[in-house]
Amino acid sequence: MQFMKDLLLGYKMKKIIQLGLGNIGIEVIRQFLKLDPVVKSDFKYKAVMDSKNCIFKKNCLDDKDLRKLIDLKLSGKLDMSKYQHEKKKLIDSFGRKTIIVDVTASDxxxxVILECLKNSGSAVLANKKLLAGEQKRFDVLKNASDSFDRIKFECSVGAGLPIIYSLKSLIKTNDKIKEIRGCFSGTLGYVFSELENGKKFSxxxxxxxxxxxxxxxPRExxxxxxxxxxxxxxxxxxxxxxxxxxxxxDNLVPEKLRKCTVEEFLNNLSDFDKVFEKRIWKALVKDKRMRYTALVSETRASAGVIKADKYSxxxxxxxxxxxxxxRTRRYDNPLIIQGxxxxxxxxxxxxxxxxxxxxTSRF
Ligand SMILES: NC(=O)c1ccc[n+]([C@@H]2O[C@H](COP(=O)([O-])OP(=O)(O)OC[C@H]3O[C@@H](n4cnc5c(N)ncnc54)[C@H](OP(=O)(O)O)[C@@H]3O)[C@@H](O)[C@H]2O)c1
Structure with a gap:
C-alpha cells in the first residue's frame, strides 16, 4: 500500500530548482517551509544555487536541509563548492516535473532556463532581465514554453500584484488591450509624494x-x-x-550628474532642488499631480513623468x-490593480x- 502511495506521489511530485539565495530567494524558502503539508506535498526542492554554489540532492532536500541552508547562507558559511560538479548532473536531470525558479538579477x-523549458520543464521568474533583454530572446522563451503556458513571471512587474496574471487572462480570452498605464516604481512614487509634501529633492x-x-x-x-x-x-x-x-x-538624473560617483551625485544633487520644486508647484497650482508612469498604448511604449488630474x-x-x-475592448471602464x-x-x-x-497544471 505504502509502495503504491510512494509511487503515486513520486509520479506527481514537482521538483523545484531555485537559482538565487538572496533577499527574495531566502524568503521564498521560508514561506515554502510554512506551507500547509497538503499543499506542499506535491513539491520538493531538488537544488538551490547562488552565484558560487549548487546544493543538490538526488532524493531532494528535506525541510531540515533547507533550514540549514538558510542558516549557513545568513551566517556567511555556505561554502559547498564541492557540490559544484553536480551542476551538470542536475541539468541532465531536467524533465517534465522540473520547475526552475529564477530569483537572481542576472542574465x-x-x-539553464531555456534548457529546462526545452526538456518540457517549467519556469518561474522574478528576474526581469531575461524578459526585457533582446526581443529575440523573449520570442525564444515564449516559443519554448508553449506561449508562456510553462513560464510564470508575476513578480517581474508590480511584485506580487496580479498584473501579469490579469493581462495573460485578458489576452487568452481574446480581449484587445488598448492601453496600460501604471506606476511601477515605489521609489519614484515616494519621491513625488515627498516633493508634494514640500521636501527637498536631494x-x-x-x-x-x-x-x-x-x-x-539611486540613479538606477x-x-x-x-x-x-x-x-x-x-x-x-x-x-x-x-x-x-x-x-x-524620461531620465530624472540631471545630465551633469550621470557619470560621477554615487557620493558625488548625492553631494551635488541639492543644486537641482529648485528645478524640481518649480516643476512640482507648477503642477500643484493647477490641481495636477506629477507621477512617473509607464505607458503601453496601441502604438508605443514609454516611461516618464505625467501631470495627472488630482482626482484621477x-x-x-x-x-x-x-x-x-x-483599458481593453471589454474594460473601457478600466481594470485597476493597486497595492x-x-x-x-x-x-x-x-x-x-x-x-x-x-x-494543477497538466505539465
Ligand atoms: N526586492 C523586491 O522588492 C523585488 C520585487 C520584484 C522583483 N524583484 C527581483 O527579484 C530578484 C532577486 O532580488 P533580491 O533582492 O533577492 O536580489 P539579491 O539579494 O541580490 O539576490 C540575488 C541572488 O542571486 C544569486 N545569483 C547571482 N547570479 C547567479 C547565477 N548566475 N546563478 C545562480 N544564482 C545567482 C546571488 O548569489 P550570491 O548570494 O552568491 O551573490 C544572490 O543569492 C531580482 O531580479 C529583483 O529585481 C525584487
Whole structure:
C-alpha cells in the first residue's frame, strides 16, 4: 500500500530548482517551509544555487536541509563548492516535473532556463532581465514554453500584484488591450509624494536610499530604466515587438550628474532642488499631480513623468504603492490593480504562488 502511495506521489511530485539565495530567494524558502503539508506535498526542492554554489540532492532536500541552508547562507558559511560538479548532473536531470525558479538579477541564467523549458520543464521568474533583454530572446522563451503556458513571471512587474496574471487572462480570452498605464516604481512614487509634501529633492533621494527604497546607486531608479523594462515586458506580452531602445524614457538624473560617483551625485544633487520644486508647484497650482508612469498604448511604449488630474486614479496614488490601469475592448471602464509593488514578503509570496500554480497544471 505504502509502495503504491510512494509511487503515486513520486509520479506527481514537482521538483523545484531555485537559482538565487538572496533577499527574495531566502524568503521564498521560508514561506515554502510554512506551507500547509497538503499543499506542499506535491513539491520538493531538488537544488538551490547562488552565484558560487549548487546544493543538490538526488532524493531532494528535506525541510531540515533547507533550514540549514538558510542558516549557513545568513551566517556567511555556505561554502559547498564541492557540490559544484553536480551542476551538470542536475541539468541532465531536467524533465517534465522540473520547475526552475529564477530569483537572481542576472542574465547568465538564460541558458539553464531555456534548457529546462526545452526538456518540457517549467519556469518561474522574478528576474526581469531575461524578459526585457533582446526581443529575440523573449520570442525564444515564449516559443519554448508553449506561449508562456510553462513560464510564470508575476513578480517581474508590480511584485506580487496580479498584473501579469490579469493581462495573460485578458489576452487568452481574446480581449484587445488598448492601453496600460501604471506606476511601477515605489521609489519614484515616494519621491513625488515627498516633493508634494514640500521636501527637498536631494533630501528625499538621500532618505529613500537610507530607507533601502532605492538601488545602491539611486540613479538606477531615477533614470527610469527599471520602469521602462517593466513597460517593455507588458508591451511584449500584449503582442508588440520592441527593444528597450524603442521605449522613450524620461531620465530624472540631471545630465551633469550621470557619470560621477554615487557620493558625488548625492553631494551635488541639492543644486537641482529648485528645478524640481518649480516643476512640482507648477503642477500643484493647477490641481495636477506629477507621477512617473509607464505607458503601453496601441502604438508605443514609454516611461516618464505625467501631470495627472488630482482626482484621477493615478493622481490620487500616494507613496510607494503601485498601480496598473488596464483599458481593453471589454474594460473601457478600466481594470485597476493597486497595492504594494515591492518588498521581500510580497514578492516572495508572488513567486511561491506562481510555483504552486503548477500543482494543477497538466505539465
Ligand atoms: N526586492 C523586491 O522588492 C523585488 C520585487 C520584484 C522583483 N524583484 C527581483 O527579484 C530578484 C532577486 O532580488 P533580491 O533582492 O533577492 O536580489 P539579491 O539579494 O541580490 O539576490 C540575488 C541572488 O542571486 C544569486 N545569483 C547571482 N547570479 C547567479 C547565477 N548566475 N546563478 C545562480 N544564482 C545567482 C546571488 O548569489 P550570491 O548570494 O552568491 O551573490 C544572490 O543569492 C531580482 O531580479 C529583483 O529585481 C525584487
Amino acid at each position: 547568465e541564467t538564460y541558458p 533630501e528625499i533621494v538621500r532618505k529613500a536610499k537610507d530607507l533601502g527604497y532605492t538601488e545602491p546607486d 531608479d531615477l533614470s527610469g530604466k527599471d520602469v521602462a523594462r517593466k513597460a517593455l515586458i507588458l508591451a511584449r506580452l500584449s503582442g508588440k515587438k520592441l527593444e528597450l531602445s524603442d521605449v522613450k524614457i 486614479e493615478i493622481g490620487s496614488l500616494k507613496g510607494t504603492l503601485n498601480m496598473c490601469v488596464i 504594494p509593488g515591492a518588498g521581500v514578503k510580497v514578492t516572495a509570496d508572488g513567486v511561491l504562488r506562481n510555483i504552486l500554480e503548477f500543482k
